[in-house]
Amino acid sequence: MSIVLDNITKQWPGTLALDGVSIEIVEGRVHGIVGENGAGKTTLVSILSGAVQPTAGTLNMARQPVAFENPAAAVANGVSLVSQEGSLVPHLTGAENICLGFEPVKSRFFINRREVQRQAENLAKQWFPETMIALDRKVDELPYADQKVIEILRALHSRPKVLILDEPTATLPAKEKQSLWTLIRQLSDAGMAVVLISHFLQEVIDLCDEITVLQDGRRVSHLSNVEHDVSERQLIDLMLNRGQAGNQDRLLDGALKERNLADGAEIVVDIKGWQGARFLMDGLEVRSGEIVGLIGLTGSGHFEFAQSLFEPSLATAGEYRFKSKDVGRASVRDMKRRGAALIPDHRMINAMIGDWTVRENMSMAGIQETSLRPFGVVQNGRERAETQRLIKRLNIKTSSTETKIVELSGGNKQKVSVAKWQFASEGKYKLFVFLEPTEGVDVGAKREIHDLILSLAERGAAVIVASSDLLEVAHVADRVVAFRNGHAADQIARRDFSEAVFINAIAGVTQ
Amino acid sequence: AKPVKIGWVQGNAAFQAEQRTQDGFKKYLTDNNIDDWEVTYLDSAGSAEKVANNIEDAVNRGVDVIYVTYADLRASSNALKGAESAHIPVYTVDSGWIPGSTADITTNNWQMSAEVSLSLISQMKGKGNLIIITTDKIKPVRERTDTLRAILKEYPDIKVIGEYNFDVANFYQETLNAVQDFGTRYGEEIDAVWTPWDEPAQAAITALQGAGLNVPVSGMDGHPEAIKAICEPNSMFVATGRQQFEEWGVNLATYAKRVMVDGDHPKEVTNGKDIVYYGATLFTKDNCK
Amino acid sequence: MTMTTTIAHEKASRPMRIGILVQKYSTLAVLIVLFLAFAIGTDRFFTGTNLVNILQQISMLTIVAVGLTFGFAAKEMDLSVGYVVGLAGLLAPLLMVAGVPIPLAIMGALGAGLGVGLINSALVVGVGVPSLIATLAAGSILWGINFMISGGRAIYGGIPAEYLALGQGKVAGILPYPALIMLIIVAGSWFVMERTTFGRYLYAVGGNARAAELSGIKVRTYRVYGLALSSLFAAISGIILSARLGSGQPNGGETYLLDGLAAVFIGMTMLRPGTATVMGTFFGALLIGIMNNGLNLVGMDTYVQSIVKGIIIVIAVSVVSRTTKLKLL
């Protein structure tokens, strides 16, 4: 049995996420989908799994047109999705989540609890024999990786004919990742169709029988019989090849020039034995004007470390001197006052207030600067003018200062998140910590954000960039620290930057 | 004498009548040098169900006598069965007698309302426009209102131009607002306002004053504040009925003493009567000297 | 390094387990301490009659609160339950006084309750009005209806003895019917919520609506169930109330909303912190009932009782709150 998505188009308010994409999912084969952030991968599989309805185009199953009005319909037709964001019911146990919607019952209504546990354990034993997960614990008490495994088991529980995995390995530790690779091979050997979305290109090449490359919502190429002769380089070329635009974003081995740092620049961040629940950094110095990239697999601690530079309470031991002064257990507020700024990841969760306007979000951290003391009366005119200035400075695309932030695209939201720290505070902040600075941001905006990061450094700030986008780190960073399993393992100088070096550094020796 | 244990179930502790009955009861104890009685007050906050629960708990607690004041006993018939089988006498005030309770002390509300209502009607000289403020939620108040309506049948020249039925929990504010709105609606056309007890009467007067009106208002209960208001020169408060709340408290105490200390039969202390009626005396400006 | 991570994890788990125990049972511990204190403090408390009495006294409240629990499980809050209690408690007596046979009168009252629940859910699930507003407005409407159909008066007389037995009779002379009905409802609801797919799906909808949807659960339907059951249970409670009081009271159920919410909230601090569970709610109602009864028996003044009750609730909930981040809505 095969599923054909024919000429699928998806128009979101403001974004054309898919533009006439066709793909065919065939039983017994692993179908890889690759593309940059925002290329439309998730949207495509959301349509395939009934979670999103296409604007145009058809789905055919065994040559018959079908419509999946909701995920239930897709599941009933044998299509199961392991979604990118993760969706488990927090207060149910692992076993209960695995069987959710398909509980084994006694006399129709009554859940056979022993059977739930047994089925879940059997599935776990069958597909992840190496992994021990307490399936009788509530999932919100389990580590993130275990939760991901449970999600995969849940998708398998309904014995689907098509299994869709949207970036399943991003958050998996090595052992589970190995098991998942084995699993994918076994499933396709057993005749199941598997759709795999992943940013680990070598993994895609190794596992997939065919690969579809998406770019800006369009299918730009399709490799129908992937043998091992396809190289990562070729795949990257296919993903990034957009004619004129964007070429300079590519990672060119050996062609990187070191930027000159001013001699004797001030040491902004000075760290020794800095340790938290999930990271350990033996020592790091970051000078004014310098950009340090942090890379690692998800869960390897580089994000937590970066965050702890702004939120020192996340660390449990070690020494952190900021502009030569000991930080101790300073609060976020103190760090802000001393001149540190954070542009967090998941901006809608950590940085923005969804139903506020661009102006209100932009002035959130600096509004007191344009207000009348002592009562803090907001001067609307000054607030608006300053917002206007930053909109121009950062080239933010918004119809006005009064547009709601949710109506902006990801990239423009992200620019607001950066602009927030320049609101009437130009030059005040000496350290900028970026987490996933271009999460869900399109290519054009991505470049502008990169330029912004560079300009911050040029104007004398120390910058930390923690990102899972290796190309991005290569582009902006002066040097890179790679994290493995919580530990700052390697430092890589700019002249040694290459994707192979990066991947080796974050994955350790290939297992 | 052995100390008497009393469970006192209050219909709604916030009623002033409740307080005055307690005052009478306490005065009796002081006057008779009784200081070892153990009284537990259980408020039912206006809920018929809580009255039943409180009676049950009092029975379980093993009190000697139960008082129920200003509640509606008819929702507690089952709880009273418990008291009866535990041989605990239940004396009630203004709560309606039903089988299972020993005796109820109450004002004859029909008589009281008849006197007060007629007094107001005579102030109106038997004609004009009347506003009625009342509530359906309290039994004695319904009796008072029904009496008024019965009397009005004989006064075809009196027209009821407005009625407001308030929620007991918020009676003061609601009366104030309603009378204010009647003032807006009818202005000088209003000739008198009838209210079911003294505090709504005060509220009505405040609203009428605000609207610049001066019309007779009646209340009932005869609380000291009302008596004082009636006796103020030029006040709109013209009539109330004085009930003998303190006297009832004395009665409750006497009954308990006679039964528990003197060993009289519970029925004997009311001369075998189920309902002990007290008359209310009409109080108007004429009584002020 | 994988080692380190794992070890750190193992280490974390022991205090976590104790934490979980504290979470699950601190409110329960307060309940038990209270029970023992009363049993020791007053000899009338720990007697068969009194314990049965407590069960009877909490029965109506518990049934309403269990209904609210269904709503909470689906993340909907029903502020109209008190007035539904009143409606059903008036309708059944009114119908019987009008000559309708008992079973039909009961069906009528239950039907009215269910009807309210369905209208609420049409507004909430269909139109998208937040349940807090829809049920607040429904409460205002029902209050008016209750007083209109009763003329503000309690409905007395003409209620058949068989009906009254429902609220006043006892099984084998020991267990009052209201308590029996409550126990059956609690047990049944517990079973449905914990042991059937229905309950599992209701919890899933409240726990993570998107996950539920991806698992093929009809989210909207289950939100309707939550609100409908909440009203239906309030109607059951109203019927028992009118049988127990031997009369239909137009404002009979008004106190059940706040007390019912208190029971659910207290329950949400135990067993599965942050989740409304049937057993949690039952223990919450039991805590309220034991406080009311015990403090009455001790002979504590109503006003002091109210203060003491507030303090006990704060203490009970504080223990959990220090260890868990509770989100009630």
Add this chain to the structure above:
Amino acid sequence: MTMTTTIAHEKASRPMRIGILVQKYSTLAVLIVLFLAFAIGTDRFFTGTNLVNILQQISMLTIVAVGLTFGFAAKEMDLSVGYVVGLAGLLAPLLMVAGVPIPLAIMGALGAGLGVGLINSALVVGVGVPSLIATLAAGSILWGINFMISGGRAIYGGIPAEYLALGQGKVAGILPYPALIMLIIVAGSWFVMERTTFGRYLYAVGGNARAAELSGIKVRTYRVYGLALSSLFAAISGIILSARLGSGQPNGGETYLLDGLAAVFIGMTMLRPGTATVMGTFFGALLIGIMNNGLNLVGMDTYVQSIVKGIIIVIAVSVVSRTTKLKLL
């Protein structure tokens, strides 16, 4: 691609803008329609005296509701306000009867209200008890205290005339003091919430506590402010209430909780859907006040009024709900 985005955006924006207009003003439209209907339906409605009356009638409710708005802005719900109204409304008269000078008595009552707010916030922000539970328990405690300090009786007599003037006097013989105080409080609160950094930060804490924290805002402090102001405003309302009633009533404020919530909820459907704003709350209270007054003037029966009010609220909110996903808590 940027082009496409922009164009698609422009396209989307027209129906969206209308949508926003509908969102912002549908409840307001209902208010205006109602106003016109009453003005045309009854000639006594649209007169200076009556409009002033309406302002006076809603003044205590509005002040409580504005207080609740501060709490809601910080995402905290205060269920104890009704009892704080009662507490302040008793304390001020009690103190004055005991011979304390008026300003000190007022300060005492305000201080007590603020104290309650601070205790609530110690429990909520310090210990982590959810505000719904902490303030529910606080309500129970305060109820007991109110009845204890008053002995259950209303405090009459011995209240100085100057104090009574606060509730019963008029400025220039036209505008009653309660209405004046309310207007000042509404204007002041509006200014603080919309035009100062304080308000901005409070909204930020309620809008997204994590984002606020990472922007250097003292989240915990602002949650304390929200709860403290909510109690303080309830105390102000209680003082005016006792001056207006000429007495301290132990259960004087109990109805303000539900009515206040209704005002806030209705307000949350306008201006900025999903956010409690001072102006929204004021319009919500005004809607309630106009309904009460207008229906009284039309001569509608109390019970029917309650039904009609519920229906009007549902209609007003339904319009917004169809276009916006409202989350109240």
